[in-house]
Amino acid sequence: MAAYLARRLIQSVLILLGVSFITFLLLYVLPADPVRQIAGRAATAQTVENIRQQLGLDQPFLVQYGRYLGNLLHGDLGRSYLQKTDVAELIWSRLPASLLLMAGGIACELVLGLTLGVIAALWRGRALDQGLMVGSFVAVSAPQFVVGLLLLYVFAVRLGWFPIGGYGTFAHLVLPALTLGILGSGWYSRMMRSSMIEVLRADYIRTARAKGLDRARVILRHALPNAILPIVAMIGIDIGIFMGGIVVVESVFGWPGMGQLAWQAIQRVDIPIIMGVTLVSATAIVLGNLLADLIAPLVDPRIKLR
Amino acid sequence: MTDVTASATKAPAGALRRLLRRKLAILGLAIIAVVVLGALFAPWIAPYAPEEQLFDGLTLEGAPLAPDATFIFGTDLLGRDLFSRMLYGAQTSLVIGVVANGIALAIGTLIGVTAGFFRGWIGGGLMRLTDLMMAFPALLLAICLAAIFTPSLWIVAMVIALVNWVQTARVIYTETTALAEREFIAAERTLGAGTGRILFRHILPHLVPTVIVWGTLGISTTVLLEATLSFLGVGVQPPTPSWGNIIFENQTYFQAAPWLVFIPGAAIVLLALAFNLVGDALRDVLDPTQRGRD
Amino acid sequence: MKHWLASTALALCLAVPALAQDYTPDPNAKPGGAIVITYKDDVATLDPAIGYDWQNWSMIKSIFDGLMDYVPGSTALRPGLAESYDLSEDGLTFTFHLRPGVKFHNGREMTAEDVKYSLDRVTNPETQSPGAGFFGSIEGFENAGPDGLSGVKIIDPLTVEIKLSRPDATFLHVMALNFASVVPKEAVDEYGADFGKHPVGTGAYSLAEWTIGQRLVFARNETYWRAGVPYLDQITFEVGQEPVVALLRLQKGEVDVPGDGIPPAKFTEVMANPDEASRVVEGGQLHTGYITMNVTQPPFDKVEVRRAVNMALNKERIVQIINGRAVPANQPLPPSMPGYAKDYKGYAHDPEGAKKLLADAGYPDGFETELYVMNTDPNPRIAQAIQQDLAAIGIKASLQNLAQANVIEAGGAGTAPMVWSGGMGWIADFPDPSNFYGPILGCAGAGEGGWNWSKYCNEALDAEAVKADSFKDPSDPARLAMWSDIYVKIMDDAPWAPVFNEQRYTMKSPRMGGEDALYVDPVSIPINYDYVFIKE
């Protein structure tokens, strides 16, 4: 187990190294000059050159990358060109909000997706099942921005059940998490449905029924834990997908997370922030996958980590 | 009851005919046909040019017009006929949904199968590459790539394909490893079947259902990804319409001009639904063990 | 010669700019209360030497003061931290007399040391100030560095002398810019590069709280040197709010002013509602939206082509597309700018004439080109309207709808044949015609990476511009006439196609008080925080 963890961590570091290199390279060749942005429109050519030198942006690519890595080893993510703040501080101040939103989103998609998937499986072939499955297509195909605004408009503006955007209480979390979760719930309900249908045919379900257990217990205690197994592996992948969705949802609901930071940074080619956010989100994805793999044996005792 | 012996199933007379026996599949095919025909014959069907900003297409205050007899889907913020734009947009969206998604599927399948079938350093290397891509923020990659090349429909399709293959590769990889363990693969080896034969005749056909499922599910996400890219300025460039960028252009107007968001939104959902229905049916039809059931 | 600025309406010397009557606050104004302002984008920094954004410009204005200031709601100069100033006969030496007893938020009294330190700091290349270039007329600017500006001298603790290397009519405006704000050295030293997160100034408000990515809270400066203001106890800026959402919140009474204005998607709805429309304040702003054409490359190296583009545009229609929130423009300067050529008619909408011009230039069938545009609404829409107008005369312009940074890069590098300026467009730093020339139309900005995206460089005009700026009084009619002339000549060469001058629309909550001008303050956008108040 310790050896497994160590090996996976080494692998993760290598992946992150790869991500950092590619990102750095892409930003290096990107046709946008950060110095021009910093210097402003009144700057003279001399000022521009000065700034370029101060930031070391006149150096060859590998030197720049090497220096970045060196700083990274000291935990230094650099300083934002335009926000003039330590990137670590910027990210750190926004990370909790993003993590909370993601946790909420995952909770929503799991609760919604699994529940609806189970219901569809139990009512297989009936109108309810078909309705739910069509609903899942709509969920998968609806643009998040539109879903978010719609939820906001109906539940916050019209009905006033939830605050219109913002951050802080549980009530603030509900709509953004729902928006983020709806897409995934479509996927999960479909997966859960087919997984559940398969599990319900399994021998051990027949055994459980032969024991005289009631229907609820057969479904909750025997079918559900087994049907969830293939889905656990998907949660790791999900974190990566969420990273994209978060940009949209955060901006709709004024959620102070990393997505907004990234969006602004991309618009203005604030390279240190883009690098920082990329690395942090890649770390989240890698750790999320690792976590999913570590959780798997807890859910399924047959899985051994070696 | 374990083996229901040879029923009267006759030799197959074409997957298409069996497909046509399913009502839902027909519905799906019909929707797809409508969209494809609409896209193909857009120049003849569309009452206006898609980029034509009509003089009478806006109110005096510059607001778009709601659907009426002249503009059956209403007009957009520039006073263009939404119906015409939807028709032409179908061309773009089909290319993105079918081509980009198809390429992504092909790459994903290729990498997944290769990694799953040839373990060792090739498989390991490919899976590390997949892990790397998975950890990479896809949107950022797409933005950078699209900014480096000049965005055009085909570049956008390539970019989408390039960032979208990862999930497919993962899933195919898992299935391939499981398939490679199956006994009939061992049986093929004892017959002396070469790697190529096993891959193409025995592994790939079994992956078809998965590929179909991922392919159909991927259509709406790809169409929306194109829209996101358009929104970021690296997608299909205006005024070329796509269903996705029509939504994105107008999304903040969902209250003031709901038709601008919900008509293309419904179109995407419907198209995705249609592909899913056909995909579902196709998967059953192509699987001989499912025949004669349900 | 000494000019008393604040207290007396002195017999004005024509050699110096006329200073307007100072502002008389609303007699009904009551102190107290707190308001909420929203923004979409995060606030980058509150360091006055660096902040140059839409959001932080007005915030910095309320935390810091410069030697000069503007009358609220107008573009008229009034004294700031300098009580008065003298200008030497040759127009090259300004002597500022500081207001005594002004205290920084940290309690220390502001002195001439601080003034010199602040000017030295903003011009020091180490500071990387995007506004350093504005101080180019101060003596010793070229050698600015850790040793400071040789042209700025401390005469006594309340007197500063600034020597210019050339006469500069706009200098007092420059001294009213945020970049010229007075900062205390010890606070800058304490926080170093993070001064922008811990600003200490002399302004009407001090920063009470800053939760990055969420909100900033300003608290009233109880010891503010201007008596009676500000009124508000507290201002909360909530960031990260989508404009549509901000407006929804305003409609529910949770927000007082949406900092990013009324989003296009909500504009017609708001204006159709009499109650809401009555709370919308409309005003001009020193803005021009224009298309640049790269004059160094074919086909735009031909003046006929550029004129044809000017004539192709249906500006009325473009204005209609943005719900009439602008007026068509025919020259670079906005109408409210001194020096605006009222009699100039510009190029009328004339597609036929444009086609003829194109044919004359050797493009009877038009040509293909690219139009770069920033990717935020409504710019892509405007660009599509332009595209259609161009198509009508045979010019096929494909859009390059990109992030701000990429457009700026393409414009600066000269790879963009045409750029629509929206979203990055010029809002004047100060109300002077010269402000529209230098970096965006003059030779100085035409080099690689410069902001003159037309790459238009007319040395004769440059010389004229220098002459015009050498006047001592910026409002000298002769000077303004010179500038009018310069811009009309530019229009003759047509490196730009001016499209419209955007109007400002600020919406406020019902409880907001203070005259309308404060809500369309040309300098403090969106509103002048120091003078608005709450009615209840």
Next chain:
Amino acid sequence: MTEGRPSAGAGAPVLSVRGLTVSIGHKPLVEGLSFDLARDETLAIVGESGSGKSITSLAVMGLLPPQVRATAGQVLFDGRDLLALPESALRPIRGGRIAMIFQEPMTSLNPVMTVGAQLVEAITAHEPLRRGEARARAVAALKSVRISQAERRLAQYPHELSGGMRQRVMIAMALALKPDVLICDEPTTALDVTVQREVLDLLRDLQRQTGTALILITHDMGVVAEMADRVIVMKSGQMVEGGSIASIFAAPRAQYTRDLLAAVPRMGDGSGAIPVAKAPPVARLHDVQVGFDIRGGILQRVTHRVHAVEHVSLEILPGETFAIVGESGCGKSTLARAIAGLVPHQGHIEVAGKPLAGLTVEGRRAICRDVQMVFQDPMAALDPRMRVGDLVAEPLVIHGIGSPMERRERTEDLFDRVGLPRDTLDRYPHEFSGGQRQRICIARALALKPKLIICDESVSALDVSVQARVLALLNELKAEFGLSYLFISHDMAVVENIADRVGVMYLGQIVETGTRAQVFGNPQHPYTRRLIEAVPVPDPAYRRMPAARLTGEVPSPILPVGVSSVRVSLADIGGGHLVAIDEGGPGQ
């Protein structure tokens, strides 16, 4: 032992099935079935796949799959008709009064719940006990089925137990509440013969103690003869014959019953082996070893090895059937796969004079023309997405033999030869029955006219009558095509019927080998004896020697790197009959 059993039909019936008809749609699966079950009695329901025996038991339990319905008849229990009871009233009866165990212990236990949780749950579903009490009952139940370290097992998951243990857990679960009726649906079919012996012994012992009435569903006449008091023979959903065990075995009335009994392979004394011609061997194995690495640690170094096949040497002569017997995990299938070239090996394997090691791709392919394999599960071994005609012709395609027309003809010939109708060429594997599928596999193996066919448990999954016919087919083909077989099986009776020579494998090594007569007539190694004795004998009159109840577990062939297994050495005790002599070696 017959005398010891209570006579059939004594006492009032606990369970009475009257005219039971079960249908899927309008197609009956069971029709008009009636029988009674008395306390203490064991009733065997015998029949082959599709006879409706399992459906009957599920109907009694009320566990019929969706779409399958009991359309007529009654199941009377305790004076109530179970078919008429609502689900809620059935629940206390299920598990509490009528319990059931299933064929597949692998899949019948919930893989993600501990054994303890599943046991406790079965108990608390019917008796309101506190946790501690229920747990104590669970431990007692495990002890009663003779599971070692019962307490520790509670915390284990099913996959951590062997197949035999799992089936014992199932039995413990079923009997924990002392039900009136226990239905056992093929309880030992998936188990090794020695484990089957243990489970059968256990079931009988428990029944004696508790007096539970037993319904035993099986296809194995040996098991019937040993366990049952009365028998019902079913075919195609209908009862063919019923009666006491003695009468059925002694004087079967229905033709079907007679056929069934005739098809059962019986253990004899091993006589009648045909002499084998002296000729160069078809296959020669010398000191063959197959191992698998288990990696671990940060650097993924090999930490353990699975010693699947150890130091196996043997020769297969032309025209000979060489059988390897042994229980699951003994390495017999791995050995088969090594010869087929599916797993890498150490040592020397030679087929038709060509060594297997170090072959080029072409050479590898050429070898396939000499050695072919028929797998255990024909459904798994046939690509379900290909038509059977294409599957049979495939080896010809691979080796580039003939034109499409010729291949088609050859395929048709092969179909004729293995007894399949030609018009089924265009069907898919799932449209055939198990026996037909195995015929397809055999046809496919024959297509290349190989010298050696490896049959890896090729008839184990088939019904007895089908098994008999396939075995007969294999025998015919052997003569006709001049084949040799390497016949891998766990079924001693089958081996005894088909093999010329036999090797007994245990823990990767051959512990005894010789002609059929030598091994079966004069088994020397204790393990061989144990295997032979464990086989149920299809004769109610047969008296089994009382033996110690076995509960042992097979030792693991997984050893840390550097540790090697104890090598047995074989001694010839005459006429090529080799027996492991190493004292303390495997199986002792």
